[in-house]
Amino acid sequence: MASWVPVDPCSHFSLRNLPYGIFSTAANPTPRPGVAIGAHVLDLAALSSAGLFSGPLLSSQAQSFQQTTLNSFMALGRPAWMEARQSLQRLLAAGEGALRDNAELRERALVPMHDAAMHLPAAIGGYTDFYCSREHATNVGIMFRGKDNALQPNWLHLPVGYHGRASSVVVSGTPVRRPWGQVLRQAGHPPAFQPSSQLDFELEMGCLVGPGNELGSCLSVGSAADHIFGYVLVNDWSARDIQKWEYVPLGPFNSKNFATSISPWVVTPDALAPFECEAPPQDPPPLPYLQQPQGQRRNYDVRLEVAIQPGGGGGGGSDASETVVTRSNLRTLYWTLPQMMAHHTAGGCNLQPGDLIATGTLSCEGAQGAGCLLEATWNGSRAVQLSDGSERHYLLDGDTVIMRGYCQAEDGQRVGFGECRGMVLPAPALR
Amino acid sequence: MASWVPVDPCSHFSLRNLPYGIFSTAANPTPRPGVAIGAHVLDLAALSSAGLFSGPLLSSQAQSFQQTTLNSFMALGRPAWMEARQSLQRLLAAGEGALRDNAELRERALVPMHDAAMHLPAAIGGYTDFYCSREHATNVGIMFRGKDNALQPNWLHLPVGYHGRASSVVVSGTPVRRPWGQVLRQAGHPPAFQPSSQLDFELEMGCLVGPGNELGSCLSVGSAADHIFGYVLVNDWSARDIQKWEYVPLGPFNSKNFATSISPWVVTPDALAPFECEAPPQDPPPLPYLQQPQGQRRNYDVRLEVAIQPGGGGGGGSDASETVVTRSNLRTLYWTLPQMMAHHTAGGCNLQPGDLIATGTLSCEGAQGAGCLLEATWNGSRAVQLSDGSERHYLLDGDTVIMRGYCQAEDGQRVGFGECRGMVLPAPALR
Ligand SMILES: [Ca+2]
Ligand SMILES: [Ca+2]
Ligand SMILES: [Mg+2]
Ligand SMILES: [Mg+2]
Ligand code: NI
Secondary structure, three states: OOEOOOOOOOOOEOOOOOOEEEEEEOOOOOOEEEEEEOOEEEEHHHHHHOOOOOOOOHHHOHHHHOOOOOHHHHHHOHHHHHHHHHHHHHHHEOOOHHHHOOHHHHHHHEEEHHHEEEEOOOOOOOEEEEOOOHHHHHHHHHHHHOHHHOOOOOOOOOOOEEEOOHHHEEEOOOOEEOOEEEEOOOOOOOOEEEEOOOEEOEEEEEEEEOOOOOOOOOOOHHHHHHHEEEEEEEEOOEEHHHHHHHOOOOOOOOOOOOOEEEOOOEEOHHHHHHHEEEOOOOOOOOOHHHOOOOOOOEEEOOEEEEEEEOOOOOOOOOOOOOEEEEEEEHHHOOOOHHHHHHHHOOOOOOOOOOOEEEOOOOOOOOOOOOOEHHHHOOOOOOOEEOOOOOEEOOOOOOOEEEEEEEEEOOOOOEEEEEEEEEEEEOOOOOO | OOEOOOOOOOOOEOOOOOOEEEEEOOOOOOOEEEEEEOOEEEEHHHHHHOOOOOOOOHHHOHHHHOOOOOHHHHHHOHHHHHHHHHHHHHHHEOOOHHHHOOHHHHHHHEEEHHHOEEEOOOOOOOEEEEOOOHHHHHHHHHHHHOHHHOOOOOOOOOOOEEEOOHHHEEEOOOOEEOOEEEEOOOOOOOOEEEEOOOEEOEEEEEEEEOOOOOOOOOOOHHHHHHHEEEEEEEEOOEEHHHHHHHOOOOOOOOOOOOOEEEOOOEEOHHHHHHHEEEOOOOOOOOOHHHOOOOOOOEEEOOEEEEEEEOOOOOOOOOOOOOEEEEEEEHHHOOOOHHHHHHHHOOOOOOOOOOOEEEOOOOOOOOOOOOOEHHHHOOOOOOOEEOOOOOEEOOOOOOOEEEEEEEEEOOOOOEEEEEEEEEEEEOOOOOO
């Protein structure tokens, strides 16, 4: 599958992928939908204005591509998404001249990626974070409750989740300020208010919801997949010292709500379909409303990594190289996204287009399988070594955390998520 | 303070109040801003179109009153709100003819309340629920941990809160479906999926945020008050059986996210100012970022009650009378709303216009001081008697929960919130 747009063999954005995002340029600062192809962004507002979405569904929905977010397009649902994908794959295919040979439109519509500023792909009305990696929940459980009580009693029966803060979801590249917060430095003593000294990343993935459901209705596990517009990488930044003190009994709050970063490109289920794989078996079997028919418990084989680049790298200046500190994969996720959505809506909660549903920290077995520093350093008790000779228990100011994820086909072509990156800025001056 | 619009002496909506809401009528189904006065709604879109907001700030912001939510008006900030209040109090004052004597405009702009359908006052982007009544936290603590450990160690040091689900906030009058969910019927046995049998109300109040703060910045306790547009009654419906099983370790989720009801009229700080009262002393004194100067720890003296009306009353048909089951007051709230907002933003979390911040269940001392049935029935161990001879441990299908709140001036005039009501519908058929 080749395109007339040059695509590097290692590019995450081959013709099989075509992820959606929202971008702007210096020449046209209005955010608008685009699709990534190789090292370019294809401007969907320009294509749509030129009448190149001529299928039966999208020809009457041209305004969906003239928005500053993808929410309208997300709300259209699978048939419209499939039509868009077909149109785009045809326009970009090697040998197809409709766009390639229209120099004026091509110049306008095909923007070099380095000239594009990326924005949040959607207005995210609701952000829910789950806790669905068994390896992660087990590690955290052993750390705090010992091996015999590692998993809480409910964990194998339902996908545990909580509502996050949607307003502070930011797009990759946005720096993240180390938060101030209350921490308990010594048990039995009063807490202190100070910048977090245990700032962590959490390697997660998330889906963005397409069509939602009405309040009072629910999604079955079988129908939930059709409500997933696509997937992104998620860094659920976490302040462990704040979290430990605040989270009883209502869950994490200020330890999380200062920022959550997502990758700008939304990879669609159609692009990921070839990389489906069996999800882990579930024992005990879940209750019927969470059961997926035999052979239909599917994850995707997404190779994930987290790198730390010290010293403000990526912002220009220092070129300290990165160290990969985590290698993980979506494939071992215990509760699948459709199960999370079925559970989320089981009581009637309404999902809406653009909602973000994250998996929770994705840890795997193996030396580098820890999806966060809490696990990698075993609650701060041992250090992670970086290639510049320094070590980390938790993140330092100036560190850039870079998450990457991709699927690799047998021919080597990739369907990838690009990067989700963020640099840690020092805490604000004394409050 | 009298108006040429008739105002019953017991009305919550005297000329001192002028709460804002969003309404529509059969004749004009477009939702638009209005103000309650006596038994009427004054149409602000109509007034604005007629040029009656002629002050220096609002004359250039006429579009704020031509919206389907109050978010734009909320974002304008206190000076604009004060100008609007002055204009409205003048237009409605006894002796003022500009509106009274303009028969055509008056007919159009003054809508009988019973002809108005009320909508959510704002597009609520973020909903945060706190847990700030000491009486409530103490009761719940004694119930589950005994008298000696009633308050968790963090409770006196920070306003404990969690992120709620904004998409399922509904306006008073919207029926609420009993949720299905996972419950643990017997410890050590597998959970069951069933309609909640412990459906509860939580009597709360909340504020709607006016101007927000940028991500990475914070609000001081001193500045937070200027970011409060106004207050509403909140019923944080809760499924106790679902909550008990799901909430460890990340907090309540499906036990809350099926519905939260708010009253349609937003009562402003200016209307409430005469009813300020001292908030309870805080011992230990909080950390500096949460401290309010001596004499500036203020709540409002809002008399609150909850009534249960069995058998589908309010929806027409049965006229079973209500029973007041709770009498409480906002005045005993331990952490004030400005403290909650300072804490919420302490790590840099951004608030946005229209966000809802709720107090948590407002319980008081006294025989009827319990702000929810969990407390009133002491975890279901004793019944609440209703005037029709029936009793309740938790809510039954067909019950309507009615919350009311008002402040009373020395001359008997009221500044009130009206009602927040919702009827319990049976759970949906088997899922
Ligand atoms: Ca997380
Ligand atoms: Ca509550
Ligand atoms: Mg986060
Ligand atoms: Mg609720
Ligand atoms: Ni009438």
